[in-house]
Structures are given as C-alpha cells and as structure tokens.
Amino acid sequence: MEAQDQIQLINDTINQTKEKIKESSFSFVFWGSLIAILSFFHYSFPEIVQQTYYSSLLYWVLIPVIGMIITVVYNIKKRVKVGYETYVGRTLKIIWGVFNISWILLIFISFEKKINPTESILFLLGVMILITGLLIRFKPFSFGGISVIICSILCVYTPNNSWLLLNGIAAVLGLLVPGIALYYRKSNV
Amino acid sequence: MFKPLNKILVNPIRLMIVSVLMKVENCDFNFLKQLTQTTQGNLSIQLKKLKECGYISIDKSFEKNYPKTNCKITQAGIKAFKDHFENLKEYQNLNLKQKS
Numbered sequence: 001m002e003a004q005d006q007i008q009l010i011n012d013t014i015n016q017t018k019e020k021i022k023e024s025s026f027s028f029v030f031w032g033s034l035i036a037i038l039s040f041f042h043y044s045f046p047e048i049v050q051q052t053y054y055s056s057l058l059y060w061v062l063i064p065v066i067g068m069i070i071t072v073v074y075n076i077k078k079r080v081k082v083g084y085e086t087y088v089g090r091t092l093k094i095i096w097g098v099f100n101i102s103w104i105l106l107i108f109i110s111f112e113k114k115i116n117p118t119e120s121i122l123f124l125l126g127v128m129i130l131i132t133g134l135l136i137r138f139k140p141f142s143f144g145g146i147s148v149i150i151c152s153i154l155c156v157y158t159p160n161n162s163w164l165l166l167n168g169i170a171a172v173l174g175l176l177v178p179g180i181a182l183y184y185r186k187s188n189v
Numbered sequence: 190m191f192k193p194l195n196k197i198l199v200n201p202i203r204l205m206i207v208s209v210l211m212k213v214e215n216c217d218f219n220f221l222k223q224l225t226q227t228t229q230g231n232l233s234i235q236l237k238k239l240k241e242c243g244y245i246s247i248d249k250s251f252e253k254n255y256p257k258t259n260c261k262i263t264q265a266g267i268k269a270f271k272d273h274f275e276n277l278k279e280y281q282n283l284n285l286k287q288k289s
Contacts, residue, residue, distance in 0.1 A: 001201060002280075002284075003277045003280035003284065006199070006277050007274075007277050007278070007281060009201055009205065010206070010274065013204075013224065016209070016224060017209055017212050080252070082220070083219055083220025084209070084214075084215065084216030084217070084220050085215055085216070086212065086214060087213070087214050089214070090214045115220050167202045
C-alpha cells in the first residue's frame with residue numbers, strides 16, 4: 001500500500017465514526033416534557049401533589065427516578081446498537097451521570113433543611129446544559145443553558161408559589177426546545 | 190532521512206482498527222468487523238497482534254450470556270499511530286515532489 005492510499009484509508013475509516021449526538025435528542029425531549037408536565041401539574045393542582053408531607057417529595061423523586069431508568073435503558077441499548085463510544089459521548093455521559101446524583105442529593109438536603117430546592121437544581125441544570133452546548137458546539141443548548149440559569153436567578157426575586165412555573169418554563173427553554181432543535185438538525189453534530 | 194514505516198500498521202486491517210480507536214474512546218468487536226469488512230477469524234488475529242505490540246487493550250466480558258469484546262487504544266498505540274502518520278505524510282510529500 002502506498003503512503004497516499006494509507007492516508008486515504010485513515011480518512012475514510014475516521015469518517016465512518018460520526019458523533020451521533022443527534023440520537024441524544026430523545027433524552028432531552030423526554031426530560032423537557034416530563035419536567036414541564038410535572039411542574040405545570042404541580043403548579044395547577046397543588047392540593048393533589050401536596051396532600052401529605054411526603055407526597056410532593058415522592059412526586060418529585062419517584063417519577064423522575066422512573067424517567068431516569070427509562071433513559072438509562074434507552075442509552076445502553078443505543079450504545080450496544082452503535083458499537084462504539086466517542087470521547088464527547090463519554091464526557092456527556094459522565095457529566096449527566098454526576099448531575100443525576102447531585103440532583104437527588106440536592107432534593108434530600110433541601111427536604112431535610114425544609115427549603116425549596118428549585119433554584120439550586122435549576123442553576124445546576126443550567127450549567128450542565130450550557131456545558132453540553134459548548135461541548136457539542138450547538139448554540140440552542142448554550143442559549144437553553146443560559147435561559148435556565150436566568151430562571152434560577154429569577155427564583156430569587158419571585159415568590160415561592162411561582163417557582164414551579166419558572167421550573168416548567170426552564171424545562172421547556174432549556175431541554176425541550178434544544179432537544180427538538182437537535183432532532184431536526186440536518187447534520188450530525 | 191526517512192524513517193521506515195511501522196510494519197504492524199502497514200497492514201490495512203490493523204491500520205483501520207488503530208485509526209478508528211484514535212477517534213473513539215472504545216468500540217466493540219462487531220463494529221470493527223462491520224467496519225473492516227473482514228472475517229471474524231482474521232479480525233481476531235489482527236487484534237491479537239495489536240495487543241501483543243501493546244497498541245490496544247482488549248476487554249472481554251459477557252452481555253446477556255453473549256461474549257463481548259471491547260477494544261481501546263493505549264498510549265503506545267497513540268504514539269505509534271502519530272509517528273506512522275507523520276512518516277506517511279513525509280513519504281507523500283516526497284512522491285508529490287518527484288512527480289512535479
């Protein structure tokens with residue numbers, strides 16, 4: 001094989017392994033929709049969600065944990081189907097894995113201290129989305145992350161009862177809209 | 190003075206394996222088989238050779254009762270690929286100069 005042929009072979013081989021970030025759009029659309037529905041439902045019917053002392057905690061932990069299991073199973077199946085893991089894919093898996101653990105811990109800490117965890121969770125979520133956007137070089141995510149951080153700052157200046165509304169809006173702006181934009185993006189990032 | 194090309198990486202199947210592993214964190218046997226369009230036996234032999242040279246690491250496990258082979262490039266593999274690629278570029282430049 002000549003040098004030119006070998007260089008061509010290297011190029012062709014590398015081009016066959018795309019990032020396939022587009023397939024992650026499912027997770028973002030799923031979480032955006034789930035959090036938005038949970039937030040708007042809680043905001044509209046607080047008497048149902050806050051029936052008992054523990055009911056809202058269960059509402060905000062049990063349903064997202066089920067969601068987490070669904071997305072983890074989906075991502076494992078996707079990984080098996082694709083057959084490889086890129087460096088960006090692995091980095092994203094790690095940062096979102098850390099977020100999942102931090103989010104559960106924040107809920108329990110806030111519950112123990114009897115404080116509302118919305119603003120801290122939103123801030124953490126916003127940072128994660130912003131990092132994702134910068135890593136995959138996709139502006140809707142970067143803007144989404146900034147929107148979620150702004151929502152977390154707005155929580156400081158708004159009464160407690162409107163935090164759920166802000167949470168729902170943040171989920172739509174930070175997860176659902178960028179997730180849909182990623183799904184309809186023509187090229188794979 | 191040109192350095193001789195790395196004999197291990199001159200083989201197209203091995204070059205493809207190392208090239209793909211330069212881009213991805215890890216990949217499985219089936220993906221490599223599909224990518225290289227070679228037989229299972231030949232791929233196993235090439236992977237074994239790369240492992241013996243210390244260019245890749247192979248992790249064998251079981252998934253749903255099926256054996257699963259995952260490959261990853263090592264630091265030695267990264268260095269070997271980079272050196273090989275630099276040599277190829279030098280040879281290519283020499284060829285172009287000779288043609289012109």
